[in-house]
Amino acid sequence: MNKLRINSVLKKDVLIIGAGGAGLRTAIEILAGKPDTTIVAVTKVSSPQKSHTTTAQGGFAAVNPKDPIDKPIYHMFDTWKGSDCSSDQNVIKKIIDSAWEQTLWLDNHGLHFTRNEEGRFSKRTFGGHTLEFGEGPSAFRAVFEADRTGKGIMDTVWGESLKGNVSFINQSIATELIFKDERCIGAIIFEETRGQFTAVLAKATVISTGGLGQVYKITTNCRQNTGDGLALVLREGLPVMDLEAVQFHPTGIVGPGILASEALRGEGGFLLNKNMERFMEQYAPKMKDLAPRDMVSRSIETEIREGRGVINPDHNLPHVWLDIRHLSDYVHDVKLQEITGFFKKFAGIDPKKNLCPVRPTVHYQMGGIPTNEFGEAQKSADKIVPGLYAVGESASASFQGFNRLGTNSLLELFTMGKFVGDRVSEYLRDADDPGDLPKDAGEKSISLFSKYFEAKGSENLWKIREIMRELMTEKVGVFRNEKLLNEAINQLMDLKERSIHIKLSSSSLIMNQELVDRWELDNLLDVATVIAHGAINRKESRGAHTREDYPERKMDYNYHTLAYMQEYGKVALGKRSIDMSIFEEKNRDYKHFDFVARKY
Amino acid sequence: MGKLHSLTLKIHRYDPEQKKSWVQEYEINVGGMLRFTDVLRKINQEQDSGLAWISSCEHAQCGSCGVVVNGKPLLMCELLVQNAVKQFKTTTFTLKPLSIAPVLRDLIVDLEKAYERVHKAKPYVIKLADPSPEGDEHRIPPRIMEHYVEATRCINCFCCAEACISSHRHFLGPNAMLVNIVRLFDPKEAAKKERLDILYADNGVARCHTSEACSFVCPKQIDVAHFIALAKEGKF
Numbered sequence: 002m003n004k005l006r007i008n009s010v011l012k013k014d015v016l017i018i019g020a021g022g023a024g025l026r027t028a029i030e031i032l033a034g035k036p037d038t039t040i041v042a043v044t045k046v047s048s049p050q051k052s053h054t055t056t057a058q059g060g061f062a063a064v065n066p067k068d069p070i071d072k073p074i075y076h077m078f079d080t081w082k083g084s085d086c087s088s089d090q091n092v093i094k095k096i097i098d099s100a101w102e103q104t105l106w107l108d109n110h111g112l113h114f115t116r117n118e119e120g121r122f123s124k125r126t127f128g129g130h131t132l133e134f135g136e137g138p139s140a141f142r143a144v145f146e147a148d149r150t151g152k153g154i155m156d157t158v159w160g161e162s163l164k165g166n167v168s169f170i171n172q173s174i175a176t177e178l179i180f181k182d183e184r185c186i187g188a189i190i191f192e193e194t195r196g197q198f199t200a201v202l203a204k205a206t207v208i209s210t211g212g213l214g215q216v217y218k219i220t221t222n223c224r225q226n227t228g229d230g231l232a233l234v235l236r237e238g239l240p241v242m243d244l245e246a247v248q249f250h251p252t253g254i255v256g257p258g259i260l261a262s263e264a265l266r267g268e269g270g271f272l273l274n275k276n277m278e279r280f281m282e283q284y285a286p287k288m289k290d291l292a293p294r295d296m297v298s299r300s301i302e303t304e305i306r307e308g309r310g311v312i313n314p315d316h317n318l319p320h321v322w323l324d325i326r327h328l329s330d331y332v333h334d335v336k337l338q339e340i341t342g343f344f345k346k347f348a349g350i351d352p353k354k355n356l357c358p359v360r361p362t363v364h365y366q367m368g369g370i371p372t373n374e375f376g377e378a379q380k381s382a383d384k385i386v387p388g389l390y391a392v393g394e395s396a397s398a399s400f401q402g403f404n405r406l407g408t409n410s411l412l413e414l415f416t417m418g419k420f421v422g423d424r425v426s427e428y429l430r431d432a433d434d435p436g437d438l439p440k441d442a443g444e445k446s447i448s449l450f451s452k453y454f455e456a457k458g459s460e461n462l463w464k465i466r467e468i469m470r471e472l473m474t475e476k477v478g479v480f481r482n483e484k485l486l487n488e489a490i491n492q493l494m495d496l497k498e499r500s501i502h503i504k505l506s507s508s509s510l511i512m513n514q515e516l517v518d519r520w521e522l523d524n525l526l527d528v529a530t531v532i533a534h535g536a537i538n539r540k541e542s543r544g545a546h547t548r549e550d551y552p553e554r555k556m557d558y559n560y561h562t563l564a565y566m567q568e569y570g571k572v573a574l575g576k577r578s579i580d581m582s583i584f585e586e587k588n589r590d591y592k593h594f595d596f597v598a599r600k601y
Numbered sequence: 602m603g604k605l606h607s608l609t610l611k612i613h614r615y616d617p618e619q620k621k622s623w624v625q626e627y628e629i630n631v632g633g634m635l636r637f638t639d640v641l642r643k644i645n646q647e648q649d650s651g652l653a654w655i656s657s658c659e660h661a662q663c664g665s666c667g668v669v670v671n672g673k674p675l676l677m678c679e680l681l682v683q684n685a686v687k688q689f690k691t692t693t694f695t696l697k698p699l700s701i702a703p704v705l706r707d708l709i710v711d712l713e714k715a716y717e718r719v720h721k722a723k724p725y726v727i728k729l730a731d732p733s734p735e736g737d738e739h740r741i742p743p744r745i746m747e748h749y750v751e752a753t754r755c756i757n758c759f760c761c762a763e764a765c766i767s768s769h770r771h772f773l774g775p776n777a778m779l780v781n782i783v784r785l786f787d788p789k790e791a792a793k794k795e796r797l798d799i800l801y802a803d804n805g806v807a808r809c810h811t812s813e814a815c816s817f818v819c820p821k822q823i824d825v826a827h828f829i830a831l832a833k834e835g836k837f
Contacts, residue, residue: 047655047712050757051663067736101736108738111726111789113746113753120740149754152662156753160725171713194705194713223658256634259660316634339754343660346679347636463646506651511617512706514653515645 005450005510007189007443008197013039013168014429016187016203018175019230020044022054022151023393023414023421024209025158025167027376030422031429032165038429041201042162043170043190045210045225049159053211053223054414057151058262058340060125060143061411063100071140073097075132077583078593079140080409083129083293084367084402085544085554086596087243087561089580092374092398096416103416104144110161112153113146115336125267127407129293129601134593139291143408148262148339154411158418170199174229174517176446178206178237178389179439185378185389186435188233189446193517196510200442204432205425208233208370208378209393213244215521216529217363217478218470219258221250230395232524234370235531236445239380240563242577243368244528245535245546246403249479251297253362255313255320259343261359263407266290268332270325272301273356274309280321288601295404295545296601298361302479305360313358322356361479367405367545368535369397371563371577376421382563382577388432392421399561402579403544453519458502462515465496465503466522469529477533482549486537493530494570500526527566534572535562559596605630606682608640609693612652614707624695625652633683638666640682653707661820664758668708669697674763676820701762701769715759722777722799726784727792741788749786752779752828754821761815761825772808773799775815775825782828785837793837806832 015031017024020042028040046052064073077093104122108114115123124141132140146153170190177189179200187202210230214222231241251272252261266272271290274280284300285292292300301321304310310319325333325341333341333353344350344357370391371379376398378389393414400413476489500522505515539562541555542548563575584594610627627644635643638656645652656666659678666677671689686692698708702715733739755776762774781799784790800806806829815825831837 046657046663047665048716048757050716051657051665053658053663055756056658056660056662065737105733105736105738108733109729109789111784111787113750113787114738116741116743116746118743120742122738146753147750149662152756153753156724160723163720164723164725169713194711223663224656257636257660339662347660347681349681461646462650463642467646506649509616509618512653512709514655515650 005447006198007200007438010200010202010438011041012202013041014203015040015205015207015425016201017042017207017209018188019208019210019393019395020049020169021052021209021211021393022154022158022411023418024207025049025162026415026418027207027209027392027422027425028167029158029161029165030419031426032167034423034426035429036165040167041170042167043173043175045172045174045229047172049162049169050155052155053226055152055155056223056260057154057411058148058260059127059264059267060145060150060408062127062130062142062408063104063144063412064097064142065101071132071142073100074590075134075140076130076142078134079130080400080406081594082135082597082599083404083406085404085599086402087399087543087559087579088402089374089399090583090594091580092400094583095374095420096400096413099416099419100412103419107154107157107415110157112157115145115147125264126291127263127267128288128291128297129406130408134590143267145264147335148264148337150411154415158415174520175233176449176520177443178233179442181435181439184387189443191446193512196513198443198446200438202435202438204429204435205388205390207390207392207421207425208395209391210395212366212394213528214363216470216473216525216532218474219253220363221253221258221260222363227521227524228528229521229524230370230391232527234378235527235566238565238567239378239386240371240565240575241368241531242371242397242561242563243399243403243535244366244532244564245539245562246367246544247363247532248294248365248367248405248545249298249361250364251294251301251361252323252359254343254348255318255358255360256316257347258362259347260362260364261323261340261343261357263294265323265325265337265340268337269328270323273322273324274304275311276309280304280309285601292601293404293406298479299547301361311358318360320358320360323359324356325352326354326356365405365410366394367397367399367401367403369395371561372396372398374398374420375424376417377424382575388428390421390425392417403546450516453505453516454508456501457504459504460499460502462503462519462522465500466525469493469496469525473529473532477536480547480549481536483537486533489533490530490537493526493533497526497569527569530570531564531566531572534574535564538562538574556596604633606633606686606692608682610640611693611695612708613697614652615704617706631682633681635682637670637677637680637682637685641677653709655709662756664756667699667758667760667763669699669763670694674699674760674818676758676760679820699759699763701759712759715762716757718773718777719757719780721773722780724780726787726790727795728790730789730791739789745788749783751823752783754823755779756821758820760818760820764814764818766810766812766814767808771804773804775829778806778829778832779825782832785832800832809833
């Protein structure tokens with residue numbers, strides 16, 4: 002076997018781990034302030050353009066402050082209520098107040114927004130977005146680029162980072178953070194294509210590694226979304242927050258779980274059960290099919306449980322129908338071109354003529370690495386880690402609380418990207434050079450990889466991964482209870498034990514996918530365990546976290562869960578309070594920002 | 602379950618350490634609704650964990666999993682087994698890596714290298730024509746956007762570049778041309794002269810032989826050749 006060692010050391014001002022929409026928006030903002038800043042961005046994919054941001058479809062919410070009908074404060078309220086009163090109000094205010102300005106930034110940097118006859122942005126509506134604090138009709142608030150808005154954002158920030166000379170290390174993973182005293186001064190990177198470890202020393206390090214959807218069996222998330230950034234901080238003894246809040250998107254295309262955007266319902270599509278009943282009327286009499294995602298997912302699961310789902314003998318997965326047959330050809334062929342194409346390609350269905358089979362699929366993590374409103378990573382509820390930042394889906398500031406509204410993720414990633422960029426720029430002004438590579442840097446990575454190569458036994462890497470994904474789906478899914486969660490925790494302990502006996506088939510370091518898959522398995526097991534522990538501890542139902550044994554939201558749990566796990570299975574839990582600053586300011590509409598009831 | 606298909610896959614492999622190439626055969630029974638990415642995953646799980654290939658989004662939005670199947674460049678993630686059997690009229694499939702960049706291992710090529718050509722076409726607004734009106738968006742009528750918006754759907758999977766009959770060494774490639782052509786149409790782009798220089802450079806559209814192979818293979822069904830034809834005529 003090749004001897005494992007740190008092959009090279011690279012020094013930059015800023016290291017960005019994860020070159021998706023959030024990470025690169027951060028990079029561009031830093032360069033806007035100081036163009037000669039040296040930035041290196043590490044990405045798991047073969048080019049930043051391949052990042053998962055590129056698959057986002059529907060759009061993002063942005064209220065023009067001059068809009069005669071819609072108001073930013075309505076959007077703030079919807080986000081607060083949608084989160085089941087568990088996002089942080091300082092963050093809500095900051096993001097939504099900057100939404101329009103940042104949208105214009107994208108327009109000025111080349112994003113091809115879909116436009117109406119006047120040449121202005123077209124808008125569409127999404128679940129949970131309303132006028133007049135939920136009293137009025139649905140708000141047409143989301144701007145978009147057809148049904149490939151994420152691609153528009155990704156292409157824009159990727160292009161701008163090329164222009165700004167960000168350097169990229171593609172097809173690489175971050176295996177360890179480097180610290181000097183308490184300060185983060187970079188990370189150890191494993192470059193897959195060269196089969197080498199590189200230590201990147203940086204004044205500031207930004208984690209923007211995206212989601213954890215691969216923990217579950219059916220997900221809209223790409224193959225790379227294995228919770229890497231979360232596992233990375235957990236191993237350093239740092240916390241993650243609210244991981245029990247996992248969003249199930251109600252309409253995944255049955256089979257592969259590919260996302261069928263909420264825009265389909267925003268444009269007028271609706272759900273039907275086996276008896277051709279528009280069942281959402283029962284669950285959300287006012288918003289119906291445009292209730293927030295957690296409610297629609299629960300409603301679909303309930304329909305299926307009570308025998309009103311449809312079973313297709315081909316794959317045996319129960320589902321419901323989405324009906325978009327009545328939408329115009331223009332909507333089918335132009336506005337929702339990609340998605341209608343997915344139904345044709347992956348399900349063999351023509352949505353103009355046929356009902357579309359859909360079911361809930363894991364889509365998004367509301368939680369993540371806890372940060373303050375500037376994206377500074379926290380080691381506890383009130384202490385930050387100097388030099389370390391987190392942004393995008395891997396971070397939790399928290400804008401999304403326990404349930405995210407459609408369109409709020411893209412909005413979060415580029416607005417927070419800007420704010421984090423600003424904060425990093427400020428930090429760089431006085432930040433000391435990180436100096437030499439600390440002696441013990443890299444030891445953890447080398448010992449971890451050595452263990453993978455030295456392991457003997459007959460366990461199958463893929464089988465363990467599949468068992469984990471199935472058990473998480475069955476026991477830590479849309480509906481949870483004490484018994485199932487306990488079983489899940491025990492099984493996860495067992496799987497970790499079994500994973501020690503996985504033997505790799507090759508000892509090669511170059512482009513060894515199996516090695517990366519092995520590393521990902523550890524990350525997946527780590528985050529799965531933290532999700533399960535967070536879920537069993539939270540004896541209430543809030544947003545996407547639904548406990549059958551505790552169906553109500555409880556005042557006692559009005560806090561964010563902080564979870565630490567340096568040693569596998571030993572989870573320590575803490576709390577971070579929910580920021581209520583809009584409520585506490587006691588301005589005109591403050592009463593809407595109390596712990597309001599959540600009816601749609 | 603639907604019908605099972607018995608497939609024979611002949612996969613071109615390469616070991617970078619031994620610098621050795623060979624073709625390996627796999628026999629596998631799979632359902633018709635599985636995608637080729639699922640099939641390779643199954644081979645990893647059941648037969649050969651060392652077979653290397655890459656993918657990411659697995660629904661034809663990122664363009665990571667391009668390979669050549671029975672001579673046709675395509676995305677493995679959107680090739681359903683039942684469609685492949687129908688389309689190629691066989692159950693034997695030869696999988697080769699794309700030839701547009703050096704092979705790293707098995708089916709994985711150095712896309713970073715391939716992307717250098719896209720970078721040369723500057724995938725961004727070089728110079729903004731006019732900033733949007735104060736506090737407002739640019740006014741761009743939909744009929745102007747209609748001319749080029751289809752071309753913005755390109756995901757740089759390099760299937761068109763693979764199929765193109767012009768040499769990779771001399772032509773930046775159809776996808777790189779699209780990047781440039783989009784901004785020639787885009788009213789937000791001011792640097793039209795620089796764009797035209799890229800277009801008509803020695804490695805630009807003049808290298809195109811109008812085989813229309815690009816349009817034929819494009820997984821996004823973009824009529825790439827149409828845009829290149831417009832560019833040749835200078836119709837922006």
